[in-house]
Amino acid sequence: MHVQTMHIPDGFINGPVSLVAMVIAALGIVICLRGARKQLDERTAPMAGLVAVFIFAMQMLNFPVAAGTSGHLLGGALAAILVGPYAGALAVSVVILVQGLLFADGGLSAIGLNIINMGLVTAVVGWFVFRWTIRAIGVSKPKVFFAAFLAGLIAVPVSSLAFVLEYAIGGTGTIGWPTVMVAMTGVHILIGIGEGLITALTVAAVFLARPDLVYGVRDLLPKQVLVVEPAKGVA
Amino acid sequence: MPSPHTHGHDVGERLLVHRHTAIHRLPAEVKTVAMVSFILIVVFTPPEQFWAFGVYALMLAAVARAALIPAKIILPRMLVEVPFVLFAVLMPFFGTGDTVEVFGITMYTAGLLAAWNILIKGTLGVVASILLAATTPARDLLLGLERLRVPTLLVQIAAFMLRYMHVVTDEMGRMKLARDARGFTATGIRSWPVIAQSAGALFIRSYERGERVHLAMLSRGYTGRLPRLDNAVTLRSDWVKSMMLPAGALIVAVTATVVQP
Structure with a gap:
């Protein structure tokens, strides 16, 4: 069994809340567009596009757990750590938008809800958890691993809490939101452990090979200065 | 009926079913607006008005027929709903309030109605999304979004x-x-x-x-903007034709809300 990302379908959350979510998601995307443009200027489109493809590909990568079950990454925290919160949230939101519009994954009326939960919330939470942790403990491979693990671990259950909030306000189901919260949080803490491990292993791999490509630590790395010295002993 | 074929389209099309029909030819932004409005109207419809959802299903069936999209393409894609179907199926058994006997099994009325609400709206929504993606090339959908001022x-x-x-x-x-x-x-x-x-x-x-x-x-001279290669014009008649679907749905939804039992 492969545990798939759960995109909310149409009708699960009522109309008014779905509409409000679309407005909030649109605002969030506009903020991310501005932030990403400030960071990447005219490189934004190709760079964020390629990061979106990377996240899309990561979601197809199977991580076997045990006894025939496997899971995959959501990617919000990973994207935020690697390319920054704005470009990261933007990339994951574009993935969800394309999945909803082109592949019929998740309801079209629920696209705002899905973008908030899986794109914006995971990226923002993942980013802040990573930054606070790394600033507190410093930069080295095990520390980057630990901070990235925490980011993935916390981002996923918080994202499920965003879903519970939407369900509590506009859910059409008759199961009470406290029950849904207990079930969702429980399951998502387990999923979060997986997400945290995959995020940490991937970030650590990038950090070892190209630390300058890990946006979350770039400003904390020792400055590398190119010094050109006159050749010695050359006639 | 022409057989499905592809010629010279973009990659990344998982759902496109290439046919030459009036629905395929409609501009993408028109279809997108029509389908999203249709789904929103369905979501706003009170679930106890069972007949309304029958009418919606018939409307989608008419679109599928006009676009020559067979059921065997639509049905497998509906599997994406499964996790939420499980949630919906549980609801009639856990709840409070009035109960009703169905085939000798006691179930909660409110739970049954909520389950029906999720299943029918989710299903209509998936079918509508599939029809949009099956009749519109990915590139056109994006160009359409651009024309909608995204x-x-x-x-x-x-x-x-x-x-x-x-x-x-x-x-x-x-x-x-x-x-x-x-x-x-x-x-x-x-x-x-x-x-x-x-x-x-x-x-x-x-x-x-x-x-x-x-x-x-x-x-190659990029300055932050991509050149627009399309000069397709969207006619008012395209809008009128497409909006017939959500307009019909709106009439059904208003009727269903006004004459609540």
Whole structure:
């Protein structure tokens, strides 16, 4: 069994809340567009596009757990750590938008809800958890691993809490939101452990090979200065 | 009926069913607005008005028929709903309030209605999304979004994602082939570091590809804007034709809300 990302379908959350979510998601995307443009200027489109493809590909990568079950990454925290919160949230939101519009994954009326939960919330939470942790403990491979693990671990259950909030306000189901919260949080803490491990292993791999490509630590790395010295002993 | 065929379309089309019908020819932005409005109207319809959903289903069936999209293409795609179906199926058994006997099993009325609400609206929504994606090429959908004043930058990012989707997933496939060739089999959590190592390499390669693509674009005169190659005109009659679907649905929904039992 492969545990798939759960995109909310149409009708699960009522109309008014779905509409409000679309407005909030649109605002969030506009903020991310501005932030990403400030960071990447005219490189934004190709760079964020390629990061979106990377996240899309990561979601197809199977991580076997045990006894025939496997899971995959959501990617919000990973994207935020690697390319920054704005470009990261933007990339994951574009993935969800394309999945909803082109592949019929998740309801079209629920696209705002899905973008908030899986794109914006995971990226923002993942980013802040990573930054606070790394600033507190410093930069080295095990520390980057630990901070990235925490980011993935916390981002996923918080994202499920965003879903519970939407369900509590506009859910059409008759199961009470406290029950849904207990079930969702429980399951998502387990999923979060997986997400945290995959995020940490991937970030650590990038950090070892190209630390300058890990946006979350770039400003904390020792400055590398190119010094050109006159050749010695050359006639 | 013409057989499904593809000629010269973009990559990244998983759902497009290439046919030559009036629905396929409608401009993308018109269809997108029509389908999203239709789904929103369905979501707003009170669930106890069962007849209304019958009418909606017939409307979608008429669109599917006009677009020559057979049921065997639509049905398998509806599997994406399954996790929520499970949730819906549980509701009639856990709840409070009035109960009703169905085939000798006691179920809660409110739970049954809520389950019906989720199942029928989710199903109509999936079918509507499938019809949109099956009748509109991916590239046109994005151009349509641009004509709907969705920020150009967002549309460009999505366009890059579609354009490079196969390049990057193929690269991932080659990395898997290389792992397999070295005798690697993913067995459990212990093999995660190996897979994550590939994932890290994939990120670096994707990022560097983004930089190269950007430089290549700069050398061809890119200034932050992509040239618009399409000069398709959207006619008022296209809007009128497309909006017949949500307009019909709106009449049904208003009637269903006004004459509540």
